[in-house]
Each structure stands twice: as C-alpha cells, then as structure tokens.
Amino acid sequence: MENVxxxxxxxxxxxxxxxxxxxxxxxxxxxxxxxxxxxxxLDSLCIDCGECIRICDYHAKVAVTDALADIHRFKYSIALxxxxxxxxxxxxxxxxxVLEALKKIGFYDVFEVSxxxxxxxxxxxxxLRDDLIPRPVISSACPAVVRLIQVRFPELLDHVIDIRxxxxxxxxxxxxxxxxxxxxxxxxxxxxxxxxxxxxxxxIRAPLGQKKSALDGAVSIMEIxxxxxxxxxxxxxxxxxxxSTSYGVAWASSNGEANAVCPESxxxxxxxxxxxxxxxxxxNYKLNDLEYLEGNACVGGCVGGALTxxxxxxxxxxxxxxxxxxxxxxxxxxxxxxxxxxYQMRNDVPFEPNQAMxxxxxxxxxxxxxxxxxxxxETLPGYDCxxxxxxxxxxxxxxxxxGYATEMDCIHLMKNKLKAMAEEMVNLAQMTRK
Amino acid sequence: xxxxxxxVYPVASADYTSAGHASADIKKKLKMLGVxxxxxxxxxxxxxxxxxxxxxHSQGGHLDLNVFPDRVELVSEDVGPGIPDLSLAxxxxxxxxxxxARSLGFGAGMGLPNxxxxxxxxxxxxxxxxxxxxxxxxxLA
Numbered sequence: 001m002e003n004v005x006x007x008x009x010x011x012x013x014x015x016x017x018x019x020x021x022x023x024x025x026x027x028x029x030x031x032x033x034x035x036x037x038x039x040x041x042l043d044s045l046c047i048d049c050g051e052c053i054r055i056c057d058y059h060a061k062v063a064v065t066d067a068l069a070d071i072h073r074f075k076y077s078i079a080l081x082x083x084x085x086x087x088x089x090x091x092x093x094x095x096x097x098v099l100e101a102l103k104k105i106g107f108y109d110v111f112e113v114s115x116x117x118x119x120x121x122x123x124x125x126x127x128l129r130d131d132l133i134p135r136p137v138i139s140s141a142c143p144a145v146v147r148l149i150q151v152r153f154p155e156l157l158d159h160v161i162d163i164r165x166x167x168x169x170x171x172x173x174x175x176x177x178x179x180x181x182x183x184x185x186x187x188x189x190x191x192x193x194x195x196x197x198x199x200x201x202x203x204i205r206a207p208l209g210q211k212k213s214a215l216d217g218a219v220s221i222m223e224i225x226x227x228x229x230x231x232x233x234x235x236x237x238x239x240x241x242x243x244s245t246s247y248g249v250a251w252a253s254s255n256g257e258a259n260a261v262c263p264e265s266x267x268x269x270x271x272x273x274x275x276x277x278x279x280x281x282x283x284n285y286k287l288n289d290l291e292y293l294e295g296n297a298c299v300g301g302c303v304g305g306a307l308t309x310x311x312x313x314x315x316x317x318x319x320x321x322x323x324x325x326x327x328x329x330x331x332x333x334x335x336x337x338x339x340x341x342x343y344q345m346r347n348d349v350p351f352e353p354n355q356a357m358x359x360x361x362x363x364x365x366x367x368x369x370x371x372x373x374x375x376x377x378e379t380l381p382g383y384d385c386x387x388x389x390x391x392x393x394x395x396x397x398x399x400x401x402x403g404y405a406t407e408m409d410c411i412h413l414m415k416n417k418l419k420a421m422a423e424e425m426v427n428l429a430q431m432t433r434k
Numbered sequence: 435x436x437x438x439x440x441x442v443y444p445v446a447s448a449d450y451t452s453a454g455h456a457s458a459d460i461k462k463k464l465k466m467l468g469v470x471x472x473x474x475x476x477x478x479x480x481x482x483x484x485x486x487x488x489x490x491h492s493q494g495g496h497l498d499l500n501v502f503p504d505r506v507e508l509v510s511e512d513v514g515p516g517i518p519d520l521s522l523a524x525x526x527x528x529x530x531x532x533x534x535a536r537s538l539g540f541g542a543g544m545g546l547p548n549x550x551x552x553x554x555x556x557x558x559x560x561x562x563x564x565x566x567x568x569x570x571x572x573x574l575a
Contacts, residue, residue, distance in 0.1 A: 152465075154465075154470060155470055155471050155472075155474055155475055280454075280458060280461075283461065283475060283478050284457070284475075284478050284479055284482045285475070285479050286482075353470070355468075357465050357466055358465070358466060358467070358468040359466050359467065359468075360468070361468065363467060363468060363469075363503060363574070364438065364503055366466065366467045366468055367438040367439050367467060367501060367503075368438070370439060370463065370466060370467065371438070371439065
C-alpha cells in the first residue's frame with residue numbers, strides 16, 4: 001500500500017472531521033484510516049465511489065468539483081448534463097426544459113450526454129461482435145467500478161469494454177459541432193459535465209483509458225440544482241428541439257445501459273457491495289454465458305450519485321415517466337454508423353492493474369508478512385471496533401505489517417499491557433516495603 | 435518442503451449460508467501475495483468447486499490452502515460418505531446432488547471435471563464409509 005499520490009475528487013475537510021469511525025466501516029475498499037483524531041484517505045485504494053460522503057454525519061467528506069463561476073474561464077461554455085440531472089425535477093415532461101434552464105444560469109450552450117450515450121450504445125454493440133473480448137463484457141461507464149476492478153479484480157480488466165465514456169464522446173461531438181457552427185477555436189470552448197458523482201470528476205482530472213479528457217471540468221448537480229429549479233418550472237416546450245433517444249436518457253438508471261446495449265443477455269447490478277459479489281462470480285467463471293455486465297457503484301445507478309439532490313428512488317421514477325413519454329427509437333436507428341468513425345470511440349490507453357492489495361513485490365517476503373499478520377491477528381480481540389483507526393482487526397494487523405500502525409494503537413492490547421504493568425508495580429511496591 | 439502459508443478452512447455439510455467464504459478468502463490471500471492472472475482464476479474456480487462439493491456432498495470436512503514459493507496447493511479432506519465409483523464421478527454431467535442443492539442451482543455434475551481441468555496436478559482418493567481426499571497443485575510461473 002505504498003501511498004502513491006493519485007488525484008482524487010473525494011477529500012477530507014480536516015476542520016469538520018471528528019475522528020469517528022462511521023466512514024471506516026462503510027468504505028468498500030477499506031481505504032480510510034483514523035490517525036491522530038481524524039480520518040485519512042489512502043490514495044492508492046480510494047475509488048472515489050462517494051460512500052463516505054453519503055455516510056459522514058459531519059459533512060467532513062467532500063468532493064472537489066468546479067464552481068459555476070469557473071465556466072467563465074472560457075469564451076464559450078457548454079453544459080453537458082448527465083441524464084441523471086433530468087431525474088432531479090419531479091414531473092419533468094421534456095428534457096429541453098432543463099437544457100434551457102442551464103442556459104439561463106450562465107452556460108452559452110448545452111449538449112445532452114444522453115446523445116453521447118446513444119453513440120456509445122451503438123459503438124459498444126459494434127464492438128461486441130469481437131469474440132476475443134472475454135465474456136461477460138463489463139461496462140466502463142461507472143469509473144468507480146473500473147477503479148474497483150483495478151484494485152480488487154485486476155485479472156478481469158480484459159473484460160472491460162474499451163469504448164470511451166458517454167460524457168467523453170458527447171464532449172468531443174459538442175466541441176466539434178460548436179466550433180463549426182460558431183467558427184471558433186476549440187480552446188475557446190469549455191465543456192463542463194454536470195455530474196451526479198465525484199468519480200466522474202476524478203476521471204476528468206485523472207483520465208481512465210485515455211490520455212486526456214475531452215472535458216474541461218465538472219459542476220455538481222447539487223451545486224446548481226437550486227438555481228435551475230425556478231427556471232425549469234417556467235420553461236415552454238421547444239418544437240425544434242431534437243432530443244437524444246429515450247435509451248440514452250435511460251442510461252441514468254441502473255439497467256438502462258444494459259437494456260440499450262444487450263437486452264437479450266445482460267445483467268445489471270447496482271450498489272458497490274453487490275457489484276463486488278457479482279464480480280466474484282465473474283472471477284469464478286460463473287457468469288461466462290452472459291454477454292454484457294453493467295455495474296453501478298451507486299444504488300439505483302447514476303440517479304443515486306453522491307452529488308445528486310433528489311432521493312434516488314424518486315429520481316428513478318421521474319426518469320421512467322420521462323422515458324415513457326419519449327418516442328421509442330433505438331440508437332441503432334438514431335445514430336448513423338459514420339459517427340463511429342468520425343469521432344474517436346476507442347480508448348487510447350489500456351486499463352492498468354492497481355497493485356495496492358499486494359503485501360510485497362517478492363512472493364516469499366509477502367508470505368512472511370502474511371504469516372506475521374496471522375500471528376498479530378491472534379493477539380487481537382476481534383471486536384472490529386475501529387478504535388485503533390483501522391476498519392477491522394484484520395486490516396489493523398495488515399497495517400502493522402505494512403508499517404502504518406503499531407500494536408499499542410489497539411486500546412484493548414494497551415489495556416492489557418497497563419494491567420500487567422500495574423500488577424508489576426504492586427509487586428514491586430510490596431517487595432520494597434519489606 | 436514445508437508450505438510457507440498454511441491455512442485450514444473447516445467446511446460444514448449443507449451449510450449454504452457460508453458456502454463460498456473459504457474460496458473467497460483464498461482468492462483474497464493470493465491477491466495479497468501478488469498471485470494473479472491465469473493461476474489466480476484457476477485456483478478460484480477449483481477452490482470454489484471443491485468447497486461447494488464439501489457443502490453439497492460431504493458429511494463435513496476441511497479445505498486447506500498451502501502456498502510454496504513455486505506452487506499453490508489445495509487439499510480437501512472430508513469424513514464421508516466416500517465415492518463408490520470414482521470414474522463415474524469424474525464424468526461430466528454426472529451428479530448425485532440432492533433436491534436442496536439442485537434447487538439452489540448446483541448439481542450440474544461439473545464439479546470434479548472442472549477441478550481436474552483447472553489444476554496442474556489433480557489427485558483423488560476415496561473410500562466408502564471413510565471419506566474423500568482431493569489434492570490439487572497449481573504451478574506459479
């Protein structure tokens with residue numbers, strides 16, 4: 001667990017942290033430790049899923065996103081709303097109400113990420129013709145899931161589809177179309193993703209599968225929801241607006257992607273602990289009769305993102321209603337095949353394994369450390385109380401072996417030691433009295 | 435040579451709630467040791483199959499993980515009932531799983547053949563009324 005500095009959107013607000021153990025227990029990759037009375041996030045293990053943001057009662061875990069004011073760094077700014085944004089507005093009849101509202105709060109133009117999802121749907125369907133990709137092919141849309149695979153299931157990386165994410169493809173198209181229409185330079189245009197989660201923010205700064213993100217930043221749904229609401233309520237329908245397909249919009253909820261890409265043989269799983277359970281099955285070759293696997297770190301899919309406002313079940317219902325009212329045209333019909341060559345669809349960097357779980361580069365040294373862990377574990381009480389600052393007694397033993405903790409960080413071992421010392425002092429006192 | 439890592443996992447008969455825990459832990463340990471790729475997945479499949487066999491067919495037993503600098507070894511040992519006809523048991527699709535196991539999706543008769551296919555070395559000894567011992571070896575590259 002060498003603590004390589006990696007960029008993360010999720011970080012700790014030191015002032016607010018009380019050093020409690022709530023986040024310790026809920027981190028799916030055991031990436032948090034409490035040391036010196038406050039939490040620390042281990043960069044090498046954090047996948048930016050946002051579970052700690054959700055669980056912290058003191059709001060000490062925060063996500064760095066761009067402020068709305070940042071969009072003015074560019075001459076022109078384009079908002080690229082995640083379709084999960086539509087789910088935030090109860091009773092929303094048409095997507096363009098939200099798009100027009102985005103212009104009202106300062107964006108020069110808008111481009112639906114669901115249009116990117118349409119293009120990506122078609123690109124993935126074409127890519128699935130390749131039998132050499134091991135089955136099930138795993139979606140790369142949720143960056144937290146891809147990072148989870150890098151840390152905990154590195155041997156499944158060749159299952160992960162090498163097609164760029166919808167927001168990336170959307171940004172490439174949006175920028176190109178905008179520059180053509182307004183006859184301007186690409187660097188005069190800022191593309192900002194309207195994000196439901198910190199993981200998407202992280203991949204914009206520290207890209208996965210590509211050298212550089214097509215996006216310039218991300219503004220969180222939470223930040224602009226309040227500003228958008230009054231505008232969304234007042235909007236009128238625009239008869240000229242050409243929306244994405246309903247399939248692209250449905251990507252915001254779990255199963256939306258699987259249903260668009262491969263309805264006949266797919267599985268969709270949401271919530272990080274269930275994603276882990278399903279990946280265990282893939283690892284054991286129990287799911288290779290399946291063509292496609294969609295995994296979402298958040299319960300309900302992107303509508304459940306840690307930076308959304310609306311309850312994820314309500315948002316899902318809102319989206320379902322919106323989708324039901326849209327024409328049923330599949331991306332195979334809506335997206336011309338020429339789009340797949342006109343814009344870059346494939347990743348240009350492979351997904352690399354993350355070795356953070358490994359105890360040592362040398363097998364024999366790793367085995368020695370594992371045995372030492374076992375010996376230490378036998379001396380620990382097994383309460384998994386978190387008082388030492390590690391999430392469980394097992395991780396505490398691991399932390400000692402890795403040099404991140406010492407045995408006396410365990411208050412139970414400490415108590416026993418004090419008791420033994422006290423007894424010795426009594427003995428000494430009695431001996432010297434004579 | 436003595437194994438540097440020796441781990442014993444007791445497995446109870448018909449305990450479907452804990453089924454898979456031993457093989458999941460074996461997988462995690464190997465990842466911590468830096469064993470990955472093809473070997474990891476073959477051990478994963480074989481350990482899962484052998485663990486499930488203990489749950490479904492045996493009267494209880496244990497699964498051992500032994501790791502040497504150049505190989506991984508899995509040893510499963512149970513207290514019965516033993517397999518009357520080994521060549522039949524090794525046949526793909528042959529299963530004696532009961533209704534409970536089948537209702538949970540097991541009993542396709544692929545357990546033993548799958549183990550044999552995934553291990554570099556495979557040995558099975560069985561005696562009716564006594565029990566079964568399965569030894570599997572996996573070479574580390």
